[in-house]
Amino acid sequence: MSKLQGGCMCGAVRWTSDGAVTRNLSCHCSDCQRATSSPFTTFIGLVPETVKWTGEITHYESSKGTHRGFCPKCGTRLYFKSESWPGEVHIHAATLDDPNAYIPDAHVVLRSKLPWLHLNDDIPKYQNFEATPEDIIKE
Ligand SMILES: [Zn+2]
Numbered sequence: 001m002s003k004l005q006g007g008c009m010c011g012a013v014r015w016t017s018d019g020a021v022t023r024n025l026s027c028h029c030s031d032c033q034r035a036t037s038s039p040f041t042t043f044i045g046l047v048p049e050t051v052k053w054t055g056e057i058t059h060y061e062s063s064k065g066t067h068r069g070f071c072p073k074c075g076t077r078l079y080f081k082s083e084s085w086p087g088e089v090h091i092h093a094a095t096l097d098d099p100n101a102y103i104p105d106a107h108v109v110l111r112s113k114l115p116w117l118h119l120n121d122d123i124p125k126y127q128n129f130e131a132t133p134e135d136i137i138k139e
């Protein structure tokens with residue numbers, strides 16, 4: 001895996017990782033919609049220990065045990081981390097220095113997809129999450 005790197009809009013927060021990607025998901029859940037002011041968001045799943053962060057990050061607990069990190073200077077959303085999924089951090093793919101390099105593996109939580117949004121790609125689509133954390137984290 002080549003090195004992934006990215007940051008917020010103002011540059012105060014930067015991240016790098018050379019760890020394995022656990023999954024790349026487009027999430028349509030209503031919390032992600034609200035948190036990112038967008039119809040859906042795309043994540044890179046990484047093992048937290050493989051990600052190096054610089055800069056100050058503020059967290060908002062969007063539901064019990066679920067924390068969403070953002071840059072306190074520019075407001076860019078950085079990641080989603082949940083106590084129920086301790087082996088992963090989901091970094092917003094749009095923070096990549098080269099977001100064109102990213103391709104999601106699946107759409108998830110389509111039960112709350114906005115009705116005007118029509119998806120015509122051919123990646124898998126799931127009403128909920130496609131797998132529990134236990135199914136993904138095997139090492
Ligand atoms: Zn910033």
Ligand SMILES: [Zn+2]
Nearest residue numbers: 027028029032
């Ligand atoms: Zn979501």
